[in-house]
Amino acid sequence: MTEKKLLPQHVAVIMDGNGRWAQKNKVSRLSGHNAGMLAMKEIIKKADIMGIKYLTVYAFSTENWKRSAEEVGGIFGLLVKYVASELAELNENNVKVSVLGDWRAVPGAAADSIEKALKTTANNDGLRFNIALNYGSRQEITRAVRKISSLVSEGCMMPDEISEETISRFLYTGEENEYIPDPDLIIRTSGEERISNFLLWQCAYSELAFTDSLWPDFTPDEFESIVEEYTGRSRRFGGR
Ligand code: IPE
Ligand code: IPE
Numbered sequence: 092m093t094e095k096k097l098l099p100q101h102v103a104v105i106m107d108g109n110g111r112w113a114q115k116n117k118v119s120r121l122s123g124h125n126a127g128m129l130a131m132k133e134i135i136k137k138a139d140i141m142g143i144k145y146l147t148v149y150a151f152s153t154e155n156w157k158r159s160a161e162e163v164g165g166i167f168g169l170l171v172k173y174v175a176s177e178l179a180e181l182n183e184n185n186v187k188v189s190v191l192g193d194w195r196a197v198p199g200a201a202a203d204s205i206e207k208a209l210k211t212t213a214n215n216d217g218l219r220f221n222i223a224l225n226y227g228s229r230q231e232i233t234r235a236v237r238k239i240s241s242l243v244s245e246g247c248m249m250p251d252e253i254s255e256e257t258i259s260r261f262l263y264t265g266e267e268n269e270y271i272p273d274p275d276l277i278i279r280t281s282g283e284e285r286i287s288n289f290l291l292w293q294c295a296y297s298e299l300a301f302t303d304s305l306w307p308d309f310t311p312d313e314f315e316s317i318v319e320e321y322t323g324r325s326r327r328f329g330g331r
């Protein structure tokens with residue numbers, strides 16, 4: 092068991108490889124996403140048991156709309172199913188759900204499920220479980236620039252008052268979600284070694300970990316061993 096003080100406070104996960112898992116197992120892509128959902132459930136439990144405070148998962152990017160209507164619809168259908176079957180347990184476990192991204196623009200039933208999950212868990216103070224949904228980092232930064240520009244044009248802020256903190260404040264991880272700290276560790280599964288428009292501002296000093304496991308095959312044990320490996324890294328933040 093890892094010493095609490097060495098643990099990452101915030102772990103973010105790029106859950107990739109559902110499609111390849113489906114192909115490997117000769118099932119539909121949607122079955123792959125369903126298997127991915129089951130893997131996610133186990134990782135949430137594990138993160139909670141380990142005492143990690145923030146877990147963020149990348150569930151749907153602003154670029155994922157390029158996929159077929161069938162796949163996109165299927166993914167949001169799974170989200171509705173997931174909330175219906177898991178919300179009570181998440182709430183019992185004191186998990187607080189947040190969503191990063193333009194979630195109001197997702198299909199109605201999914202947006203309704205999200206709203207319910209946010210409301211139900213709003214006062215919980217256990218694990219902070221953040222779902223990046225219809226999330227893209229460039230969209231997030233563009234949106235922040237617009238908000239700041241409005242303040243400036245209304246005369247509420249001077250251009251030279253804009254600091255790094257101002258930008259952080261208007262990101263999804265800022266004020267509107269009670270300031271989620273930058274991720275200490277970002278894990279990506281499926282062997283791809285890229286960020287794919289995820290938390291570009293927030294990952295400035297994140298540690299990165301890549302594994303070949305396809306997301307549905309990713310286990311709580313592997314999660315724990317990656318976190319364990321992270322605790323041995325030397326983070327310098329530009330210092331010596
Ligand atoms: C990740 O798995 C889930 C989403 C992006 C929604 P993919 O569906 O990207 O799986 P691969 O990359 O095609 O294997
Ligand atoms: C990143 O995976 C997005 C999610 C995991 C939700 P993608 O499969 O969309 O990323 P690319 O296209 O391989 O970069």
Ligand code: MG
Pocket residue numbers: 107108109
């Ligand atoms: Mg992928």
